[in-house]
Amino acid sequence: MKHKDPELGTRRPPWPRAAVWAPLAVLLVVPIVVWASFFSGPGPSDGAAEPASSETAEPPDSDGSGRGGAASGEDDAGSGKDARGGDPVASDGASAQAALDKSVKRFRAAQRRLAARVSEQLEARSQPVSFKVASFNVLGDSHTGPGGRxxxxxxxxxxxxxxATLRNNGVDVVGFQEFESTQHNMFVSRAGEYSLYPGLSLGTKSVRFNIAWRSSMFRLVEAHTLSIPYAGGSRIEMPVILLESTSTGRRAWFANFHNPADTANLGQNGRWRAEAAGIEIAHLTALRxxxxxxxxxxxxFNERAEIFCRFTASGVFSAAAGGSTGPACAPPSGMQVDWIFGSTGVTFADYAVTDTGQASDHEMVQAEATLTEVE
Incomplete structure (x- = not known):
């Protein structure tokens, strides 16, 4: 059966107006209601502003909160309380405060420990410290040569x-003279308990005036040199070092010199000895x-009474060998050309002139030095 198209002139009856506008109204109203449900809170009931009558008011809870039984069943999350009935914000704040208090206690305890440690160190640095010091001209290798003389x-x-002489006498700090580079290398390889300055760092001339110290007792803090006139006025750098006690932190300067002698080979060097002594005494006095x-x-120093009187005249230095201190010079008996002097703040005991046998043509002079208590 064939479908027959309607005639072109035939018209359908018009729709009623309500049928047209009703769907449109629904489409407009529904979004408005949904929007209002999200952005408007529940308003107070009409009777909320009026006081409840005695007949209709519910009795308060036993805790006096005035909330009814229905209110007590509200969800904890909705009421802003945690499972234990506390305010989570307040709980977090209390935890943070407790952590802060604990950190403060730890910090204060650390402060007390640090203060005690600093106090102990300051106390140690003010206490006396004693050690054995020596001056030792070891007779340069060039004076004997291979096979000796x-x-x-x-x-x-x-x-x-x-x-062996150093070890047998318990020497902690020693100033060498005529300590040539070959002897330096022998000493370094055989006496590992000592450290040296300047070593070989200043060349083959200055190596002869090395200062050695027992590494377990002292550490090097600072070093410099003085340019000292030697034979004929030629200048050689000689060491001045600051050492610190490894046990107490006490510090002292140590200087070591060799002033020129009068010999057939070197000539008369009194002028250069006097100039050298002037440089040495002026620098070390100012340093103190x-x-x-x-x-x-x-x-x-290749001098006896002359160098003693010059070093001790100002009252800043005294000799381990004894004698006076000050302008009125009274040298000790049995003087050597090898000396140990100490400034104020240093005392000496047990001074000795030690025989070195065939090790050298000089005795070793030694004494116990004490850095006195700091007031």
Whole structure:
């Protein structure tokens, strides 16, 4: 059966107006209601502003909160309380405060420990400290040469003897003279308990005036040199070092010199000895008077009464060998050309002139030095 199209002139009856506008109204009203449900809160009931009558008011809860039984069943999350009935914000704040209090207690305890440690260190740095100091001209290798000379061995066995002398006498700090580079190398390889300055760092001339110290007792803090006139006025750098006690932190300056002798080979050097002594005494006196640390001096000064009187005249230095201090010079008896001097803040005891056998043509002078208590 064939479908028959309606005639072109045929019209459908018009829809009623309500049928047209009703769906449109629904489409407009529904979004408005949904929007209002999200952005408007529940308003107070009509009777909320009126006081409840005695007949209709519900009795308060036993806790006096005035909330009815229905209110007590509200969800904890909705009421802003945690499972224990507390305010989560307040609970977090209390936890943070407790953590802060604990951190403050730890910090204060650490402060007390640090203060106690600093106090102990300051106390240690004010206490006396004693050690053995020596001056030792070891007779340079070049003076004997390979195989030595009649009655004097060469440098290698003599260095063994010199090290034995230091160890047997418990020397902690020693100023060497005529300590040539070959002897330096022997000493470094055989006496590992000592450290040295300047070592070989300033060349083959300055190596002869090394200062050695027992590494377990002292550490090097600072070092510099003085340019000292030697034979004929030629200048050589000689060491001045600041050492610190490894056990107490006490510090002292140590200086070591060798002033030129009068010999057939070197000539008359009185002028250069006088100039050298002037440089040495002026620098070390200023170092003591302008600084915080005492000064100890070792050296072969190739003078006896002359160098003693010059060093002690100002009252800043005294000799381990004894004698006066101040302008009225009274030298000690039995003076050597090798000396140990100490500034104020240093005292000496048990001074000795020690025989070194074939190790050298000089005795070793030694004494117990004490850095006195700091007031």
């Amino acid at each position: 009649p009655g004097v061995p060469d440098a290698s066995p003599r260095m063994d003897m010199a090290i 008077q302008d600084g915080d640390y005492p000064v100890i001096v070792t050296g072969d």
